[in-house]
Each structure stands twice: as structure tokens, then as C-alpha cells.
Amino acid sequence: MLDQRVPLLMRLSFLLISLILASSCSTRLYPVSSETKVYDLGKMGLSDKDSLTEIMISPYRIKLNAEMDDVIGVSETIMEKGLPEGKLGNFTADACLSVLNHERISNGQHVIDMCFLNNGGLRNSLPKGNITVRRVFELMPFENELVVLELSPDKMRILLDFIANKGGMPISGVRFVIADEKATGIQISAKEFDESRNYFVLTSDYLANGGDDLGFLSQPLSNSATGIKVRDAIITYIKKQKSEGKNLDPKIDGRISYARP
Secondary structure, X not given: OOOOHHHXXXXXXXXXXXXXXXXXXXXXXXXXXXXXXXXXXXXXXXXXXXXXXXXXXXXXXXXXXXXXXXXXXXXXXXXOOOOOOOHHHHHHHHHHHHHHHHHHHHOOXXXXXXXXXXXXXXXXXXXXXXXXXXXXXXXXXXXXXXXXXXXXXXXXXXXXXXXXXXXXXXXXXEEEEEEOOEEEEEEEOOEEOOOOOOEEEEEEHHHHOXXXXXXXXXXXXXXXXXXXXXXXXXHHHHHHHHHOOOOEOOOOOOOEEEOOX
């Protein structure tokens, strides 16, 4: 049975609302008091960790830590940045070029001629000994992807002169001598620089989009996304070396050098 008081309550409520609306036309309402409560977050029951949440995410954290601490390769040497070249820069550029060319050859695509990266994007060194996934994430924490640019010979020369002017950058597939802040004696894929052909260059999307003052790369003959992150290419390369029973052992090999006075 329905409560017989409901109609009466409804009428009283309607009357009360009507009175409030009528009075609001000529009367302003102001708060007469306020109350503030301070909660001590250090009290029991208000800890910085929610126990139920912790229980839920703990298995995923354990799994993630196990994956991050997985040893994917071994290095014979400490890898650090350097100018005009460094072991770390040589290694990362070589790794990216090797992985992407292997994939492109498998797919019947044009081979990439060179790779260049930036020292600023390499955020940590790699140690001698075991290399874990976590180490590579610390080296390359960004989500930058690799792209392939097709450059005219004129634009290619501008790029190499830019690298020479900066005193060097991580490169692979190319060798040159810096003379008067210009690239001279250029060899690409062990062949002399050819002024009559276009070149395919691998780099990060950050640099391809003009980062680090590389705005002149904004209009290449073509720009092809690979869908592969720089970090993932490095991890793939390290794992491949391990599967072949090889340790990492990058060298300073004179791919960039200064002209003798």
C-alpha cells in the first residue's frame, strides 16, 4: 500500500519551493557560516597505498620487472657518447641501420644508405657486461620512431655538412673527414659520394620533422614511416647478436675524423 502522506509532502514541498523562488526575486542569500575539515593523510586507513589496488597490480609489476631485467646481450666494453664519434653513437646507428635493412631486404625494398641519430637523444651509457631491457629503456626513454627519407644529392650534402659543422653525430653507412666545418672525402656504403643519385637515409621522426635545427629535412623527396621505435630496433639488434653467440663490441673506427693540419 502506498504511503498516504506522499501527496501531502509533495504539496508542502511545492509550496516551499514556490516561496523560495518568490523571495529570490527581491532577496539575496548569503552564507552565514562555513566549516572546514582537515584530514590527516598519515592516519591509519589513509595510507599512501591502497591495499586492494596494490594486490591487483602486484602480479603485473612483478612480470614487468622480470621483463625489464631480462639480459638480452653482453657488451665487451662500456659504451659512451663522444665527438666526432663515440662507441655508443656508433653502436646505436649501426644497430638501427642493420635491423631496418634486414627487414627491407626481406620485403624486397630499397636498401637504406645511411643512418644518423643525435647524441642528445641518447640519455644514458651502456655498461660493460650484461645488457638488460631496462638499460636500453634508460638509453632511449623516448617513443621516437624510425623513418626513411629519400634525399637528393644536394640535400644529402647539406646534411653531411650539417653533421660536420656540429663536430659529429651518431652515423652509420657513411665516412667523411671534417675540414673547415665541411664534410670532405665522403664515402657512402664504401663508395664515393655520387652527385647524380638520390640517397635513402634512416633517422628518427624527431629529427626528420626538423628537431635539432634540421628544418631543411622537412621536404624530402619521400618520407616513409617504418612503424619501428628506435628503442625497439636496438633491442632487436642486441637479441640477434646474442642468438648468434656474439657479444657487443663497438669500436671507434674513424667514420668521422678531422683533417690533419
